[in-house]
Amino acid sequence: MIQFIDIQKSFEGRMVLGGVSGTFKPGDTSLIIGGSGTGKSVLLKCLIGLIRPDNGQVLYNDRDFWNSDEEVRKQVRREMGVLFQGGALFDSKTVAQNVRFPLDMLTDMSESEKNDRVMVCLTRVGLDHAVNRMPSEISGGMKKRVGIARAIVMNPKYLFCDEPNSGLDPLTSIKIDELIKEITDEYNITTVVITHDMNSVLEIGEKVMFLYKGYKLWEGDNNTILQADVKELNEFVFASKRLREMGR
Incomplete structure (x- = not known):
């Protein structure tokens, strides 16, 4: 299980993450979505150890990644x-x-x-x-x-995927999504996917976290996202659907 608590990150005085918390469980395919510049990739890098957050905790099965010694961090990295x-x-x-x-x-x-x-x-x-x-x-x-x-x-116990469908045609994207989901289920991995692909969200999003301007505005799953009463989320979701229907 991965837990992250109040993750904050700024670059040269510009806030990118304003305090994001969440939990990702083994066997779930968890998706982080949002438009460009919303903090998705920065959050991923804070989770996998590429960027140190300014504040907050990242826990891997109760091991505090950023507040542990280097040996603990090495062990966690081997599990990723x-x-x-x-x-x-x-x-x-x-x-x-x-x-x-x-x-x-x-x-x-x-x-x-x-x-x-x-x-x-x-x-x-x-x-x-x-x-x-x-x-x-x-x-x-x-x-x-x-x-x-x-x-x-x-x-690995933890699998992180950064825009796995980027640059792929729709049919290949579906096959990649299916493969990620199958592997997650088969090995009971804690899987985290960064994506803006609504097909992925609706097909494999057992848990979905929506980021907007560095904050978590909504959390749910692929069965509830289309009924969510969050203006910014709806604009993102239905804009993505319209573009897809137009064949862009």
Whole structure:
């Protein structure tokens, strides 16, 4: 479980997060939504340890991430898997080498153990046929699946996905959403997804948090979001739906 309490962050005097709190539970696909500049990515970076908040706590199963020593933070980081926007693959490494990278950096596994684990993860995302391909030789959707395989190769307790559908066509986006949801359920992972894709919200949003100008204005799920009585949320949701219906 991830708990964050009163997370605040400013840059050069400009407030980006004004005190955001929430809880994400194992087995849930939790989505953070909002327009550009609302603080989504900054909150994610505070959660995964890339940016230190000015105030507040981030707790991983009651371990206070920012107020613990470095050994505790290292242990928590080993329990995280991150799917970065765009995939963030190494162009000079094969698909298998990209997935294997965390194992090389963070474990003492034998060569055969690493290779076996890589194949398990690539098979799980449907890419066992692409182990020797280079990133330049695969599609955008396949790159996202490689990124997911790499994110789960360490058997994480926590999975973070930053705009997993960015740059993908609608059909591929649906497949990526389904894969994230399946993996969350299968391994009982605490999954957090940053997105502005309303298709994702309505399909896999078991918990949805809406940020607006650095504050949490609404929290619920995909069954209640369309009936929410929050003006800013409704503008975001129905603007997204209109754009989708127009084919943009």
